Every structure is written in structure tokens, then in C-alpha cells.
């Protein structure tokens with residue numbers, strides 16, 4: 001009796017973990033072709049992005065980033081700073097790793113936009129869709145990443161594909177949330193004006209709501225990019241090559257210095273991407289209000 | 290214009306909330322809005338409102354904030370749906386329009402001007418004005434031509450390609466007005482369009498609206514909470530309180546016969562001089578003389594009416610001036626005809642002039658003011674005391 005009060009009774013414990021494992025394994029075996037197809041698609045696109053980046057001479061990429069930095073901030077020294085930071089990454093011998101990391105991040109961001117933008121609009125337009133999707137988003141945001149890393153690995157085996165999946169699951173959330181937030185918070189009078197002049201729902205959406213929500217949607221894009229960047233090391237755990245992998249290897253060998261450089265490189269890329277997209281937000285705010 | 294009804298509202302009722310049957314029951318028992326809100330959580334935004342709007346008039350709806358004005362006006366273009374009751378546009382039941390018909394109705398017949406302008410900040414002035422034409426796929430050239438025409442009508446020429454944010458409040462509402470007129474609608478809904486503007490700009494806009502209305506003869510349904518604005522613009526004024534229509538009348542009648550205390554309170558804050566015109570306070574001159582009359586006759590007439598001035602008109606009743614009893618006596622003494630004694634420096638005014646505009650003249654002038662029509666025929670006279678006592 002005492003025992004029952006102090007410890008959770010064993011008879012009342014059950015294990016769903018096993019059955020989920022079994023289920024996932026069966027699914028992965030039964031639909032192998034589907035997963036292989038997805039895997040091929042992912043690998044092809046990430047490789048495509050990678051070879052595009054690789055084809056670009058290093059000095060050209062630095063130059064483009066300098067110009068963008070200058071344009072977005074309006075300050076030449078910001079452009080110069082960005083250029084110097086990228087040059088530093090190259091001179092640390094991490095250029096190729098940076099391109100690998102970038103290609104997964106870019107692929108994940110594109111996928112997040114393709115999925116997140118329409119979903120965000122859907123939630124904004126339909127109460128029903130919102131009541132279904134919102135809890136899922138909450139779940140995606142609070143669930144520890146590792147919980148879905150493992151099934152992703154089981155389904156797609158180690159490599160780029162599960163890395164991209166995990167990154168997208170994590171990074172798509174702000175895209176959805178901020179798109180729907182932006183659309184919902186367009187000045188009601190402006191939306192009513194659109195309706196009062198005889199816009200169809202689609203016309204109101206395209207001609208008024210989306211353009212009015214642009215800066216919020218851009219903020220969503222910015223957050224999505226930042227979250228994708230923050231997954232770089234986690235992705236290395238499931239075999240994605242790049243800066244994350246360098247950190248992981250160095251950490252395993254307890255080589256602090258070697259782990260530090262790719263760490264700094266990640267920070268540098270994050271800062272540059274952040275500033276460039278912040279610039280986009282500012283630009284779209286300037287055409288608003 | 291008489292009895293050409295364009296919009297008809299029949300028993301319009303609108304409730305916000307869940308427990309509507311209970312609220313309706315209480316409302317029928319005569320409970321007031323606040324009680325019903327407390328007991329059932331339902332807001333009575335409109336309760337059994339019926340009226341008609343004539344084609345070409347400016348129909349003003351006035352009431353305190355929360356009295357249901359916006360709710361009502363938004364039912365006309367179905368931005369809101371009535372809980373019960375009907376709204377007819379000409380012979381069509383607005384509630385029964387299907388999706389396609391509703392789009393056409395909004396594109397062709399009815400448009401709206403908003404309190405906070407409702408402009409699309411990502412578009413330039415001309416693209417805002419052309420919006421209504423754009424959604425019904427009018428070709429670019431044509432819609433820009435039309436938009437330019439409207440922009441110049443509201444006095445914003447040269448601002449076509451400017452972003453909205455570069456405009457002042459008054460200019461923004463001009464864009465709002467141009468946008469609403471671009472579709473050439475029959476009915477213009479204006480929900481407190483000038484409430485967000487400073488008094489001076491507001492006056493300009495009221496003037497602008499009146500002159501546009503003069504030109505285009507649209508039916509305007511105008512909402513305001515400013516009684517002076519209501520009386521200045523309105524052909525007919527409807528006063529609302531707690532979702533109910535309290536009184537519907539011309540401004541003058543409302544002044545003379547307010548339906549209840551609520552209306553009186555509104556009217557107390559109104560400027561009578563802006564409602565009543567010369568026509569309303571003029572009196573028929575008692576003593577009229579012709580220039581050819583003998584002075585003797587004029588004197589007799591003035592004495593018999595016990596007045597000290599007579600009004601001189603010619604054979605066609607054209608107003609000539611006044612003759613005082615002193616001058617008439619002088620004429621008799623010197624045996625001269627009356628017409629050389631007619632004083633021409635008398636102020637005249639058309640019957641439509643607002644009392645507030647005559648006030649100063651009345652205070653300054655020695656003689657009463659003569660009210661004459663467009664052919665200079667004498668209609669009546671207004672004494673200084675009549676102007677002052679009417680205010």
C-alpha cells in the first residue's frame with residue numbers, strides 16, 4: 001500500500017513509445033518509394049543551390065553582399081564591414097562549409113515560405129483552419145527538436161533530407177504566424193473600403209491585405225531565417241555537412257579553437273542575413289503608414 | 290424629386306451577441322438597451338428602424354456615439370447584415386442579393402467614405418481613386434482618365450502620383466471622396482467623414498460636399514454627431530438614440546417641434562442661425578407705396594398702420610427702397626413727388642440667406658432688411674429684433 005502512495009503504481013504504467021517506434025518503422029517500410037522520392041527531391045534542390053553558390057566566385061559573392069549591405073542600410077561602411085566579415089570566414093578556411101550550411105538554410109527558408117505563406121493566409125481567412133493549425137504550431141514550437149529528429153532520420157536516413165525537414169518544421173512557424181498576424185491586423189477600415197468598392201475576397205487579399213501586411217510578413221521571413229540558422233548545429237547531429245559539422249567534430253575532439261572558428265562564422269552569417277532582411281522590413285514599412 | 294424613393298428601410302433590427310431571442314423578448318417588453326446588455330450580453334445596435342430616403346437628397350443621420358449610426362449605414366452596402374427587417378434599394382431587397390449581384394451593386398450603385406479615410410497607404414493617390422474601377426477591370430487608360438477627372442474635381446490636381454502619407458487630413462478625405470465618386474454611384478454613404486478633421490478644414494469639406502452635390506445630384510447618406518453639421522448639410526435629418534429612430538424631419542421642423550428631450554438637448558447645442566433663413570423670420574411689410582403715389586396717401590397709410598417707414602415698389606413689385614414718415618411729410622410740404630425721397634441705401638437679401646449671415650447687417654442697418662427674390666421682387670422684411678429674437 002505504502003508503495004503505491006509514494007511511487008506511481010507500476011500496473012498503471014504503459015509504454016506507447018514502443019508502439020510508435022513500430023508504427024514509424026512500418027510506415028517507412030511500406031512507403032519507401034514515397035520517402036525515396038522526397039529524399040531525391042530534397043537532395044537535388046539543396047545540391048542545386050549549393051552548386052549555384054559554388055559557381056559564384058568568392059570575390060563576387062563578397063562584392064554582392066557588400067553592395068546589398070550598403071543599399072539596405074544606406075551606409076557604405078556597413079557594406080564594407082559585411083565584406084570584411086565574409087572575407088574573414090574565407091580566410092579561416094571555412095568557405096566551402098559556409099556554402100554547405102547556406103544551401104541547407106536557403107532551401108529550408110524557401111520551403112518555409114512556400115508552405116508558411118499560404119498557410120498563414122489560410123489561418124487569417126478561416127476561423128476553422130485557425131482552430132486546427134494553431135495548436136499544431138504551438139506543439140511544433142514547444143516540442144524539443146530531438147523528438148522529431150529521430151523519426152526524420154528513420155524515415156529519410158542520415159543526411160541532408162532529415163536536416164532540411166527538421167529545420168523547416170522549426171523555421172516555418174514564424175512565417176505562418178506573422179503572415180496571419182499581418183493579414184489580420186490590417187486596418188479594418190481599409191479592408192472594409194476594399195470590400196465596399198466591390199472587391200472579391202481574392203482581390204481584397206492581393207490588392208490590399210497582402211501589400212498592407214508586407215512589413216509584418218517580412219518580419220516573419222527574417223525570423224524564419226534566424227531560426228533556420230539556429231538549427232545548423234542540430235542538423236550536423238543527423239549528418240548535414242557544413243559549419244555545424246565542423247563544430248561537432250571539433251567538440252568531440254575537445255579542440256576548443258577549432259570549434260570556435262566555425263561558431264564565429266555562423267554568427268557572422270546570421271548577422272549579415274538578419275541585417276539584410278531587416279533592411280527589407282524597413283523598406284516595406286517606408287511604403288506603408 | 291418628391292416621392293422618388295431610392296432607399297427604403299423597413300423595421301431594421303440588428304443585435305450583436307448570442308442570446309438574441311431573450312434580448313428580443315426583453316426589448317419587446319420595453320427594457321432599455323443597457324438593461325438588456327446587462328441581462329443577456331446582447332447589444333441592441335438597431336431596433337425597428339424604418340424610413341425612406343429620397344433620390345438626390347442629403348439624408349443626415351445623427352446621434353450620440355453608440356447609437357447605431359454606423360451599424361445602420363453599413364447595412365446599406367451589406368458590410369453588416371440585419372438581424373431582421375429589410376432594406377430596399379429601389380425595388381431590390383439588399384439582403385437578398387447574391388454574391389455576384391452584391392459585387393455589382395457595390396461597384397455600380399453605392400460607395401462609401403470612411404471616418405478615418407480608409408485609404409490604401411501602399412498606393413498612390415491616383416491608384417486609390419481608381420481602386421473601384423480597377424476591381425471591375427476597367428482598362429488602365431480609362432480608369433486613370435476618370436480618376437484624374439475626380440482628383441481635379443476635389444481640387445487635388447498635381448497630387449496624382451504622391452503617396453498617401455504625404456497628404457494632410459483634409460486632403461486625404463478629398464481622396465476618399467474622389468474615390469467614392471469615381472464609380473459614379475447613385476448613393477454615397479459617408480460615415481462621419483469629417484469628424485477627424487479640424488474645424489476649419491471641416492468647413493471647407495462641407496462646402497466642397499455641397500458644391501459637388503449641387504453638380505452631381507447624388508443621394509448622400511451622411512452620418513455625424515455634430516448637430517450643426519447635420520443641419521447645415523441635411524435636407525432631412527434623422528436622430529437616433531440607443532438604436533432607435535427618435536425623429537425624422539427637416540432641420541427647421543426639428544427646431545420647432547422636437548420630439549422629446551433628447552432631441553431638444555441636441556438642438557440646444559445647435560446654432561439656430563445656421564438653420565433658419567431669411568424666409569423663416571421675414572414678415573409681410575404692412576405698408577407698401579408706389580413712387581407715383583401722392584405723398585398725402587402715403588402719409589395716411591403709414592398713420593393707419595402706425596408705422597414710420599413704408600416700402601416702395603414699382604408696378605412689378607420690384608423693390609425700390611424705403612420712405613420714412615418724415616420724408617413723406619416733407620414731400621407734401623414742398624409738393625414734390627414721392628420718388629425723389631426714396632432711400633435706396635436699404636440692405637436686401639435673398640430668402641435663402643442663413644440668419645447667421647444676416648446678423649451683422651441687421652445689427653448695423655438703420656432700417657429693416659428687405660428680402661427680395663432673384664427678380665428683385667419684395668418678399669418680406671426682417672426687422673433687427675426679429676433676427677435677434679429668433680436666435
Ligand SMILES: Nc1ncnc2c1ncn2[C@@H]1O[C@H](COP(=O)(O)OP(=O)(O)O)[C@@H](O)[C@H]1O
Pocket residue numbers: 305306332333334352353354355356357358359360361
Ligand atoms: N461588431 C460589433 N460587435 C458587438 N457590438 C457592436 C459591434 N459593432 C457595434 N456594436 C455595438 O452596437 C452599438 C452601435 O454601434 P455603432 O453603430 O458603431 O454606433 P455609432 O456609429 O452610432 O457610434 C454600440 O453599442 C456598439 O458597442
Ligand SMILES: [Mg+2]
Pocket residue numbers: 358359360480481
Ligand atoms: Mg460610428
